[in-house]
Amino acid sequence: MARILILEDEKAINDLVALNLGMIGHTAVQTFTGREALKAAAETPFDLLILDVMLPDTNGFAVYEKLRDIPAIFLTALGETADKVKGFERGADDYIVKPFEMTELLLRVEAVLRRTHRSESRYRIDGLEVDFEAKTVLKDGIPVDLTLQEYALLEVLIKNRNIALSRQRLMREAWDVSFLGESRTIDVHIQRLRKKLGLDDRIKTIYRLGYRFEETP
Amino acid sequence: MARILILEDEKAINDLVALNLGMIGHTAVQTFTGREALKAAAETPFDLLILDVMLPDTNGFAVYEKLRDIPAIFLTALGETADKVKGFERGADDYIVKPFEMTELLLRVEAVLRRTHRSESRYRIDGLEVDFEAKTVLKDGIPVDLTLQEYALLEVLIKNRNIALSRQRLMREAWDVSFLGESRTIDVHIQRLRKKLGLDDRIKTIYRLGYRFEETP
DNA sequence: GGACGTTTTACAACTCGGTTACAACTCTGT
DNA sequence: ACAGAGTTGTAACCGAGTTGTAAAACGTCC
Secondary structure (H helix, E strand, O other): OOOOEEEOOOHHHHHHHHHHHOOOOOEEEEEOOHHHHHHHHOOOOOOOEEEEOOOOOOEEHHHHHOOOOOEEEEEEEHHHHHHOOOOOOOOOEEEOOOOOOOHHHHHHHHHHOOOOOOOOOOEOOOEEEOOOEEEEEEEEEEEOOOHHHHHHHHHHHHHHOOEEEEEEEHHHHHHOOOOOOOOOOHHHHHHHHHHHHOOOOEEEEEOOEEEEEOOOO | OOEEEEEEHHHHHHHHHHHHHOOOOOOEEOOOOOOHHHHHHHHHHOOOEEEEEEEOEEHHHHHHHHHOOOOOEEEEEEHHHHHHHOOOOOOOOOOEEEEHHHHHHHHHHHHHHHHHHHOEEEEEEEOOOEEEEOOOEEEEEEEEOOOOOHHHHHHHHOOOOOOOOOOOHHHHHHOOOOOOOOOOOOHHHHHHHHHOOOOOOEEEEEEEEEEEEOOOO
């Protein structure tokens, strides 16, 4: 089952949540301060975060920001704004108002875990890490310099991964040019991506058609 | 935490935003007209503005124009989004469409504050030490004389470190000029910063785009 | 007018994206 | 299986456009 990080300063609640998650087969790691939570998250990967919004040393959102690629459920005691935040649905995140029924929390945990594929602002595979917001690329944690054009091509490939893309279409999407004469431009850029990022296996050539970024080579 | 200015004529929304910001530890100052907002901003510095776009006496953009280098999140009603916000050359800012979930706003607040590092009063790396309050710069403990313009540029670079900044945006944030013709001004100032502070490795050129201050070269 | 800060100018150095040329490979028809 | 046509891989090269840099020109404040 899933590895779940709990960040909640009230020990009674923290224990209760951990106990219940454990009963339905998840592994829960309990933390009580933002610092602890970040440390735990740095050490081992988690599938889900359960974060208290208000904490003595920080707030749950700040912690979430630093671990942004992990889905989260927020716990809050903001009674006054309960109605406002009740229907909250955002990507793989959720929001629950204290005091809450444990059953409700467990249901939401299951729901979030089921929704593994969310609109991503990052993509990771093997040692490759692409941040679509910052437009940066890391290879084994080390920043790789891509030129604007190289990055544009990579982004199109990844966002259409597992789909064969014709040269025509690559030209249109990554170069913003609708026509394609006799030109080796794309081939050369594919070559550069493969070399810079070690993507020989992932970027597959489709003979007489174009290329495809593959997740399962 | 941060000092945040709210400009929103609907009292219910204004109160709600202020309440929620307060709950996660920020200081919110509530204003209801453009005039009030400008007055408040003139009296004390803010780290972030939350501005309603449509107001009885003015609009949020006009206020933002006058307080240029403070990051802002705009609140807009559904129909007025696209056209108005689109052509707007956005700095370290964001916009959100009403009606919005409070959590979403809070997340964006955290994101902006995190991106812009506004609440810090000094920055250190290698032998470089910048005091944003005193506006002084030490290199290996020795004071370095920067001119006003040089310092302004350095501050913008550092406060937006690890983000690629276009020349356009550097012009706007460090020179307070929104247009940029054919000019080598920025390049020359970058050159001086690099020379005076030995920042050849940290201030990176992004070809065809601008510059970026890097923490991990 | 002189000192200082800023911008422009001029040219050298460099970068990137594209082309080329040829080698290596893939597919098709026999 | 084989040959030949067509397609892709790849290193090397080139030119337009971009950036680095020193020096000159311009402003502005004492």
